[in-house]
């Protein structure tokens with residue numbers, strides 16, 4: 001089955017990123033309140049060959065050579081749930097000189113075997129969204145196997161072992177993780193982990209839960225200085241960056257939404273695009289105030305602003 005490769009899509013951190021979906025849609029260890037893909041339908045810690053690796057690599061072959069800056073294992077769920085991720089990294093590196101990045105929520109890094117499998121990656125970007133167990137439960141809604149201490153221990157142990165660049169993403173939500181006390185706890189956790197870079201993000205895409213408020217650029221800039229090393233702000237506030245994306249695809253999405261409101265899946269199926277590519281376009285259009293999202297009877301619809 002095809003549909004595991006998407007892009008290259010523009011990424012603030014990675015330039016042009018050729019994405020690889022390693023697990024089925026919304027198969028994840030978390031059910032984050034801010035997830036732009038909606039609620040997790042398969043919450044699990046089972047590491048197995050969720051998608052046949054041979055098929056994924058055969059599909060990748062069709063996209064090579066590529067002008068992408070990174071081949072990125074990420075997608076619509078948690079990529080480290082794939083039991084052959086280490087082999088995937090090694091074989092991709094044998095197929096292309098483009099560096100391989102892994103975007104992960106970091107929740108399984110307490111497993112020594114997984115840490116060994118990720119050793120061959122050129123860049124790993126785990127995330128940490130909370131400074132305390134209660135906030136972790138509130139924001140990430142983790143699988144019961146994953147405690148906050150287990151998460152932190154995995155993130156810190158991996159830092160000690162991984163020789164490549166390690167960037168830690170911290171996702172902040174107004175009123176949830178922006179209090180002085182919570183930020184202080186987050187700073188202490190980040191100190192314990194010791195990443196090469198800290199990157200602050202906030203809600204810019206349609207979140208799973210209603211009513212989540214983004215953190216303003218101004219506040220993110222101020223909070224950035226409290227981290228060590230000082231954090232970079234990677235949230236997509238309206239700064240014109242997104243216009244460097246694939247204008248053709250974005251125009252098609254906007255044209256469709258001008259005809260009728262659509263869900264993420266409607267757009268993906270209607271235009272034959274990967275969901276993650278659609279999310280990128282919707283994010284750009286939302287930042288440019290050309291679309292908004294609205295919840296009708298429990299479903300998210302995207303609507304063009306005329």
Ligand code: SF4
Nearest residue numbers: 028030031032035105
């Ligand atoms: S944001 Fe990432 S880690 Fe959180 S539920 Fe969505 S896919 Fe999983």
